[in-house]
Amino acid sequence: MTIQFNEETFRDDYSFRNSDWAIRRFPFPFHEDSYMYSVNMEQHQGGPEESVYEKRFDVDEHYVAEMQDRALVLAEDPLRCQSLPHMTLAGWDTLELIMVSKSEDSPDLFELHRDGDRWRWINKPMGIDHTFTFLDETTLPCGPLEYITRQAQGDFAVLDQRGDMLYMDAGMVTTQADWSLDFDIGMDFFEWHAPVPLANEMGIFKRALKFLLNVRQGSPARRLNWTMTVNPLLDTSPENYHKWGVQKSSLTPANIGAKQHLRVELQTFYRLPRSNGLLFPIRCYLIAFQDLVTIPKWGRRLHRVVRDLPEELADYKGFIANRPLMLDYLGQYDDGLPTSPGVWPDLETEPPLQT
Amino acid sequence: MSAAPQKTKAGAEKIDVTVSAVVPLNELVTRFEFRRTDGRPFPPFSAGAHTVVEMNDDGRTRLNPYSLMSDPADTSTYAISVRRDDQGRGGSLYLHTHVGVGDRLTLSYPVNLFPLDLRGRKHVFLAGGIGITPFMAMIAHLDRMGGAWELHYACRSKALGTYAEDLMQAHPTRAHVYYDDQNQRIALEDLLDGQPLGTHVYVCGPKGMIDWVHTTAAAHGWPDENVHSEEFLAPQPGTPFEVYLSRSDITIQVGESESLLEAIERCGVDAPFLCRGGACGQCETDVVEAEGTFEHRDHWLDDDEHASGKKIMPCVSRFDGKKLVLDR
Numbered sequence: 001m002t003i004q005f006n007e008e009t010f011r012d013d014y015s016f017r018n019s020d021w022a023i024r025r026f027p028f029p030f031h032e033d034s035y036m037y038s039v040n041m042e043q044h045q046g047g048p049e050e051s052v053y054e055k056r057f058d059v060d061e062h063y064v065a066e067m068q069d070r071a072l073v074l075a076e077d078p079l080r081c082q083s084l085p086h087m088t089l090a091g092w093d094t095l096e097l098i099m100v101s102k103s104e105d106s107p108d109l110f111e112l113h114r115d116g117d118r119w120r121w122i123n124k125p126m127g128i129d130h131t132f133t134f135l136d137e138t139t140l141p142c143g144p145l146e147y148i149t150r151q152a153q154g155d156f157a158v159l160d161q162r163g164d165m166l167y168m169d170a171g172m173v174t175t176q177a178d179w180s181l182d183f184d185i186g187m188d189f190f191e192w193h194a195p196v197p198l199a200n201e202m203g204i205f206k207r208a209l210k211f212l213l214n215v216r217q218g219s220p221a222r223r224l225n226w227t228m229t230v231n232p233l234l235d236t237s238p239e240n241y242h243k244w245g246v247q248k249s250s251l252t253p254a255n256i257g258a259k260q261h262l263r264v265e266l267q268t269f270y271r272l273p274r275s276n277g278l279l280f281p282i283r284c285y286l287i288a289f290q291d292l293v294t295i296p297k298w299g300r301r302l303h304r305v306v307r308d309l310p311e312e313l314a315d316y317k318g319f320i321a322n323r324p325l326m327l328d329y330l331g332q333y334d335d336g337l338p339t340s341p342g343v344w345p346d347l348e349t350e351p352p353l354q355t
Numbered sequence: 356m357s358a359a360p361q362k363t364k365a366g367a368e369k370i371d372v373t374v375s376a377v378v379p380l381n382e383l384v385t386r387f388e389f390r391r392t393d394g395r396p397f398p399p400f401s402a403g404a405h406t407v408v409e410m411n412d413d414g415r416t417r418l419n420p421y422s423l424m425s426d427p428a429d430t431s432t433y434a435i436s437v438r439r440d441d442q443g444r445g446g447s448l449y450l451h452t453h454v455g456v457g458d459r460l461t462l463s464y465p466v467n468l469f470p471l472d473l474r475g476r477k478h479v480f481l482a483g484g485i486g487i488t489p490f491m492a493m494i495a496h497l498d499r500m501g502g503a504w505e506l507h508y509a510c511r512s513k514a515l516g517t518y519a520e521d522l523m524q525a526h527p528t529r530a531h532v533y534y535d536d537q538n539q540r541i542a543l544e545d546l547l548d549g550q551p552l553g554t555h556v557y558v559c560g561p562k563g564m565i566d567w568v569h570t571t572a573a574a575h576g577w578p579d580e581n582v583h584s585e586e587f588l589a590p591q592p593g594t595p596f597e598v599y600l601s602r603s604d605i606t607i608q609v610g611e612s613e614s615l616l617e618a619i620e621r622c623g624v625d626a627p628f629l630c631r632g633g634a635c636g637q638c639e640t641d642v643v644e645a646e647g648t649f650e651h652r653d654h655w656l657d658d659d660e661h662a663s664g665k666k667i668m669p670c671v672s673r674f675d676g677k678k679l680v681l682d683r
């Protein structure tokens with residue numbers, strides 16, 4: 001299908017909206033009526049047509065607006081994009097991976113023409129037509145990582161792999177769930193995960209790291225993570241907590257359906273061929289509660305998950321204070337009927353809400 | 356369970372190739388060059404990576420890892436240099452005696468267990484014999500990126516010095532060759548002492564040489580993380596074995612180059628999985644009965660569980676023995 005790109009904002013007047021198409025393909029993260037951390041990794045080799053899993057880098061109706069928001073964040077805070085000196089090659093790897101994937105997977109939107117090291121990149125939605133020399137930084141307006149991630153939705157952590165450990169040595173991070181690249185830069189896998197409750201004791205990070213160290217070229221992997229965000233904000237960074245933190249107390253029974261968003265990250269893992277680094281794209285999808293409950297199965301299930309989520313997780317994810325308000329709202333969409341297994345909406349088979 | 360369930364093969368993707376050149380270099384070593392059979396460019400690789408060559412030797416699958424020694428920037432060709440091993444598992448002998456131009460083989464995607472530390476200010480390479488191969492790619496890479504390096508290469512004799520002459524000619528100040536039969540030895544201690552801060556040392560060669568470099572470097576105060584060696588993890592296949600799946604009531608055969616999980620799926624039995632890499636725990640399966648030894652390769656079960664013989668992760672682990680019955 002041809003995508004109509006939305007004109008919308010993720011700040012000030014918050015005009016962000018999901019179309020019906022975007023609602024139906026939302027990556028709902030709960031495959032059952034409860035949630036706990038797990039090593040929920042699987043291979044990233046496509047998925048059902050039109051789903052967010054289909055392509056290596058999903059492009060949707062929010063693309064152009066998200067890139068405008070990223071440009072605003074960077075203008076205020078250039079440290080959101082950093083790359084330690086030894087990570088330039090990994091930046092080129094990232095540029096190559098994204099350009100090749102997008103031009104192959106979405107040829108109606110992106111084109112890449114390569115003649116040896118002379119590359120011509122055409123990005124139609126953003127009106128870019130640029131010819132440059134691969135591996136020659138002087139032919140780009142900025143570093144390769146910054147160049148390409150100003151044109152790709154989601155955050156990107158670029159990890160160096162040394163001696164059975166991953167280090168966060170580069171990244172572009174403007175749409176994050178309350179963590180900071182500037183703070184984490186140079187840290188290892190266990191250091192940057194230190195704030196996460198319970199998962200370490202459960203052995204999750206040890207196993208996850210071993211899996212990641214073995215991610216092979218040509219065999220990317222993916223997982224989902226989720227949290228809650230009041231107002232459709234992409235930039236919920238610690239740097240700007242003073243701006244968005246207070247908005248969490250603006251929720252009321254009347255506005256919660258529109259203001260409260262489920263925030264889902266589709267995280268993927270790619271081995272980078274030239275640098276042997278690991279690319280970790282973190283793609284953020286937002287959906288307002290009032291849109292989510294239009295899928296009866298999701299309304300039922302989200303109520304149960306939020307209700308039964310361990311305190312530690314609700315606290316870490318930053319919505320423990322608003323949980324009662326959420327449950328009052330979501331409770332209206334839970335009639336107690338069983339839900340079908342799996343994440344899909346199952347609109348044809350799941351009964352409508354019984355009132 | 357899975358976000359978007361799908362069946363995909365365990366292990367990395369594979370590349371079908373056609374042999375484009377066979378170049379004997381000396382009595383023992385031959386270079387094999389490959390093109391992709393589908394005519395497309397190869398994926399780029401990082402210097403130090405190896406590929407696993409899959410050969411069909413008279414119905415028997417052979418899987419041998421070899422360092423990619425071609426220029427990583429050249430995506431039209433992959434090349435390996437193979438030393439004939441008359442005693443070994445036979446893969447190298449098969450290549451030397453059976454494989455010629457135009458033959459087709461299957462390669463795994465490149466995997467790098469011997470990467471350059473890209474922070475290094477300078478890279479010192481220590482090669483013994485056929486251990487020269489990963490350094491060929493590293494040198495090509497550093498020459499392109501403008502990195503500092505030097506090579507110290509020990510070989511048995513002039514006649515067996517694979518690439519030695521070429522290297523000395525192309526890099527007269529950086530490549531140093533030592534011939535055993537002329538009693539030339541790498542002066543390792545002096546060499547280690549003279550290096551600037553931020554230098555990394557890489558060794559690839561016989562086990563004795565690797566140990567010598569690690570011990571000497573440690574004794575000279577080198578941090579462990581600045582001394583790298585190629586630890587050649589053999590690929591993951593194993594001997595074929597038979598399994599009885601008690602709930603499905605069928606007996607299945609696990610081939611040498613497929614995983615237990617793949618064999619179960621091939622026989623039409625639905626088995627859970629997520630990561631296919633031994634980390635997520637989804638495929639955990641109860642063992643009903645076993646006579647033999649398990650080859651556990653997962654990161655999910657703990658040591659006690661491995662020792663108990665009561666559980667197996669079929670996405671990566673195998674079994675060698677007379678009888679295995681699984682609750683599946």
Ligand code: HEM
Nearest residue numbers: 037038039040157159179192193195196199208226227280
């Ligand atoms: C190299 C890839 C990865 C990077 C760069 C990364 C980065 C991060 C960061 C920055 C955080 C936020 C920590 C904070 O509060 O400051 C986080 C949270 C977390 N990570 Fe990772 N991570 C990676 C892979 C994984 C994997 C493979 C797992 C697997 C199970 C995982 C599990 C988690 C969990 C459970 C949380 C808490 C999230 C929440 O409850 O909202 N991470 N990660």
Ligand code: FES
Nearest residue numbers: 631633636638670
């Ligand atoms: S499928 Fe994940 S451990 Fe086997």
